[in-house]
Amino acid sequence: xxxxxxARDAAVPAEPKVRIRNLTYAYxxxxxxxxxxxxxxxxxxxxxxxxxxxxxxxxxxxINRIAEVVSDVSxxxxxxxxxxxxxxxxxxxxxxxxxxGMVFQKPNPxxxxxxxxxxxxxxxxxxxxRHRLRAIVERSLRQAALWDEVREQLDASxxxxxxxxxxxxxxxxxxxxEPEVVLMDEPCSALDPIATARIEELIHELKADYTIVIVTHxxxxxxxxxxxxxxxxxxxxxxxxRTDTVFTNPACxxxxxxxxxxxx
Amino acid sequence: MPIHTDRxxxxxxxxxxxxxxxxxxxxxxxxxxAVRALTSRDRTLAEATIRxxxxxxxxxxxIDELCLRLLALRQPAARDLRFITTALKxxxxxxxxxxxxxxxxxxxxxxxxxxxxxxxxxxxxxxxISSRMLHRSLDAFVHEDTDLALDVCRSDDEVDKxxxxxxxxxxxxxxxxxxxxxxAMRVLFVSKYLERIADHATNIAEMVIFMVKGKSIRxxxxxxxxx
Numbered sequence: 499x500x501x502x503x504x505a506r507d508a509a510v511p512a513e514p515k516v517r518i519r520n521l522t523y524a525y526x527x528x529x530x531x532x533x534x535x536x537x538x539x540x541x542x543x544x545x546x547x548x549x550x551x552x553x554x555x556x557x558x559x560x561i562n563r564i565a566e567v568v569s570d571v572s573x574x575x576x577x578x579x580x581x582x583x584x585x586x587x588x589x590x591x592x593x594x595x596x597x598x599g600m601v602f603q604k605p606n607p608x609x610x611x612x613x614x615x616x617x618x619x620x621x622x623x624x625x626x627x628r629h630r631l632r633a634i635v636e637r638s639l640r641q642a643a644l645w646d647e648v649r650e651q652l653d654a655s656x657x658x659x660x661x662x663x664x665x666x667x668x669x670x671x672x673x674x675x676e677p678e679v680v681l682m683d684e685p686c687s688a689l690d691p692i693a694t695a696r697i698e699e700l701i702h703e704l705k706a707d708y709t710i711v712i713v714t715h716x717x718x719x720x721x722x723x724x725x726x727x728x729x730x731x732x733x734x735x736x737x738x739x740r741t742d743t744v745f746t747n748p749a750c751x752x753x754x755x756x757x758x759x760x761x762x
Numbered sequence: 763m764p765i766h767t768d769r770x771x772x773x774x775x776x777x778x779x780x781x782x783x784x785x786x787x788x789x790x791x792x793x794x795x796a797v798r799a800l801t802s803r804d805r806t807l808a809e810a811t812i813r814x815x816x817x818x819x820x821x822x823x824x825i826d827e828l829c830l831r832l833l834a835l836r837q838p839a840a841r842d843l844r845f846i847t848t849a850l851k852x853x854x855x856x857x858x859x860x861x862x863x864x865x866x867x868x869x870x871x872x873x874x875x876x877x878x879x880x881x882x883x884x885x886x887x888x889x890x891i892s893s894r895m896l897h898r899s900l901d902a903f904v905h906e907d908t909d910l911a912l913d914v915c916r917s918d919d920e921v922d923k924x925x926x927x928x929x930x931x932x933x934x935x936x937x938x939x940x941x942x943x944x945x946a947m948r949v950l951f952v953s954k955y956l957e958r959i960a961d962h963a964t965n966i967a968e969m970v971i972f973m974v975k976g977k978s979i980r981x982x983x984x985x986x987x988x989x
Binding site: 717721759 | 763764765766767768771837838839840841842843844976977
């Protein structure tokens with residue numbers, strides 16, 4: 499996409515896909531998110547940056563509710579994905595996590611074949627027809643830009659793939675259940691620069707169909723892949739704006755100090 | 763402002779700032795010498811001023827290289843990015859000012875071989891204002907002083923007025939006695955060079971405002987009262 503088109507896209511915020519309102523999150527007595535409100539626009543890439551411990555991982559994990567797998571969590575505020583009230587009383591967590599997929603820092607394919615990895619989600623959701631599964635696997639591997647590399651070896655173990663391929667397989671696995679939102683928690687931190695570039699290229703392609711939220715320690719990566727960037731510090735959302743604005747002329751001094759390397 | 767966690771980067775930025783100031787100092791002296799060579803009909807000084815352009819050009823190239831190195835290796839953002847891109851533009855303006863000073867030196871050489879037209883009054887005055895604008899624009903750069911920068915932009919009108927006034931006087935001179943046309947044209951060029959120097963100083967001041975505030979006041983009809 500041309501820089502102009504990209505700037506134009508970012509200038510007109512799309513409909514918010516994820517709406518977070520006054521979200522406060524505590525593990526025991528420790529408050530890790532403080533009164534966060536933000537809208538993540540549909541079919542755009544939202545990057546979250548900030549130093550370790552700022553709450554960025556908790557923030558994205560609060561969207562599909564995998565942050566609360568540890569005990570003693572207290573949560574206030576609301577999160578909506580589309581019209582779904584994520585913390586509503588009768589929310590189905592399996593369905594929530596189908597709609598909001600996730601890719602983690604370290605590629606974590608199951609010790610199964612490539613095919614079974616991509617078919618795992620659809621099977622879980624009750625797809626049994628071999629032809630349909632095959633079609634889903636192909637579509638998701640294609641979307642994850644992995645198909646051409648593995649089409650001849652779908653029955654090989656996923657663990658035989660390179661790190662970058664494994665991560666794309668994990669993305670394919672997330673896409674197989676047709677999520678609306680894809681959360682990525684440091685998806686490239688274990689990859690070399692070329693594998694990283696492929697994932698970044700993939701993110702550009704995926705945003706035509708999905709809303710993407712990515713947490714990254716690599717600020718250049720946030721600058722390269724995202725439409726909007728949020729800077730978090732000590733559990734607060736300090737600044738959230740168009741990525742080009744954040745990286746050329748941020749409004750808050752804390753943001754500026756962080757992205758120019760003047761922090762602490 | 764807190765300094766960079768990476769001290770080396772901080773030092774490189776300081777070096778860049780320092781190099782620009784040195785280049786600015788050289789160029790200021792170049793203007794002063796060229797105008798003095800003109801008014802005192804001093805050929806030796808005119809030639810020395812022209813020769814000094816090499817040094818200014820070398821600064822231009824070296825500062826460019828330093829900026830490119832910083833951009834490539836440090837991948838600066840926000841104010842650092844604006845500082846480095848501003849530095850790149852400032853050196854271009856400084857280098858052009860140096861070229862104008864050389865042109866003044868060349869006209870001084872030509873005029874030294876001819877009878878005096880009339881004593882210089884407005885040209886040295888114009889040179890003083892332009893040179894002061896340059897000095898203040900670089901002060902504004904170093905101190906990140908947008909009020910001072912805005913003040914420099916405002917001074918440009920004064921130089922434009924002097925330029926118009928010199929034009930009118932020389933035109934009268936030429937009409938009265940066509941023998942003066944060759945000399946008057948050369949003085950007119952000098953006036954134009956000085957007017958251009960003031961424009962370059964204004965460019966620098968505008969870039970300083972961009973560097974500090976992140977907003978551009980270039981190419982607008984009227985200057986804002988403050989930024």
